[in-house]
Amino acid sequence: MLAIKLAYRNLIGAGLRTWLNVFVLSFTYILIIWQYGVIDGWNYQAKFDMQAWEFGNGQYWQRNYDPYDYFSFEESHAAIPELLQKATSEGIVTPILISQGTIYPDGRLQSMILRGISPNQKVIAIPSAELNTKSEEIPVVIGRRMANSCKLKQGDITTIRWRDANGTFDAKEVKVVKIFNCDVPSVDAGQMYISLEKLQEMMQTPGEATMFVVGENSAMKDSISGWKYKSIDFLMKDMTELIKMKKVGGSIFYFILLLLAMLAIFDTQVLSIFRRQKEIGTYIAMGMTRKQVVGLFTVEGAMHAILAVIVGAVYGVPFLLWQMKIGMTMPAGSDDMGIPIAKTIFPVYGAGLVISTILLVLIITTIVSYMPAHKISKMNPTDAIKGKIQ
């Protein structure tokens, strides 16, 4: 307790030198918490969006289906099994038929993926109900990215070409009845949504599907012959890896900042021990053990981290709360990079994040403070009182 009191007095007594160190440390705290908060917020938002728009609570894939291999699409459709048929009618799952196609917006040729989806489904957020729109042309729904790349607007009519299951070419006019806005590029870029029944008719594959999306509130994961169940963890593996990578990448930046702060504290400690030799000698002469003096100087250094928590809280808490409220606006075009990213990311700060950051900085500061203070144990007290350099 005495060490803490003394350490506090000494620290405050050091004036500007202490406050500079404390400020740099507090800045490190806030930066680490803010940056991790942004990444966690992005992760949370991306996972939420991906579940809502694409993955639901898992998917069933026809055994030949591989979303990364377009060659597999022609062979990856099969009749809907009884169990999934029942789940579909109960609204637990929704079937999707996938095929390749070509769109000719304004006479330009562009490859795309045709996705047949039930207009009445409520499992994923695609506004499929719009596919019930009465129109001479085939009604289709597309996302903002697809609309931008094809320069299409709501109400536009264009031609699409596809091949049926036998490989025969067919072409018809389609009408864009809805353009939706979504943060998940894989459900939007290069995708066109069409009524499931219509696509089955176009493809000559009545009653068939390529995959099923399981609703978010369903725990259905029974194995079904000819269909592979893919869990949400499997479907989000790429995103999880990306977030991990981002965290590692970001940590390099704050590691540098932390290193600078620690260097400042280390220097302060070395300088203190050098300039306060008489004081150290007096402490020992007055009956303090070497260990107690080392402890005093270590506490003094570590107290920078505690003061930094208080100073950081003064300006950091309002800043972090303000960021949580207004979010961080991403630069234009960042949602076209192919990864789910919202226009504005709202940071999420968990108690675990705050506590672990404080502990991390505190432990490192204590170690850095102890290293120069350790030298005191080797000092000769008489020489120390004389102020002789050791």
Place this chain on the structure above:
Amino acid sequence: MKRLALILFLIPTIIWAQEPTGKEILERVDKNMAAKSTISTSKMVIHGARQTRTIEAKSWGMGDKKSFTEYLSPAREKGTKMLKLEDELWIYSPSADRIIKISGHMLRQSLMGSDLSYEDMMDNTELLEDYDAGVIGSEIVDDRNCWIVELQAKTAEVNYQTRKIWVDKNRYIPLKEELYAKSGKLLKKTELFDITKMGNRWYPKKIVFKDMLKKGNGTEFIIDKIEFDKKIDAYIFTKASLK
């Protein structure tokens, strides 16, 4: 008098009987155009939305199952080679120094930005095997009297449900072909120009391919020189000749 009346009555029937069937017309076309082998130098003029590109090539062909093409110009395409054997296609790119097999969905890509896809180039469809041919009328095309032969697919496994071919009545060479989607929408059009007598056959010196859903003036294929039934080394049609 009775005999005259009988002759007058029979004339249209005789003329009608002389009209060849769709199958016969296609057989005559095949006879005119088919060759055991061809060696040609040609130009492909691709009219894009912004610019026109010309690609020169030399090709060796054996029937319609084997062909080898070496691109001569422009510099960007020079040295690119393409080998087609039955249903398989390989491309050698000198810049990558790699032989790539074009298959599956890559076959649907455009051939060097033209209106032709690799798949169109690979089309080995035996028209008389896969289609029922019927003459649906006559029409003048480029001042030539032509039969319009309509082909309706016999099976579901064909690329195009319907084709129409305009065949020159005297020279038995197609002057125009249209390929239709199942919905009846016109997808592709091919027109043949500068029909020239070469030995005992009529052959086009210019062919224009047009993807009818795409904007642009299509792709011209101009034959500068062609030799028929010349001996070609079997080595040419092997993958080893690509490098």
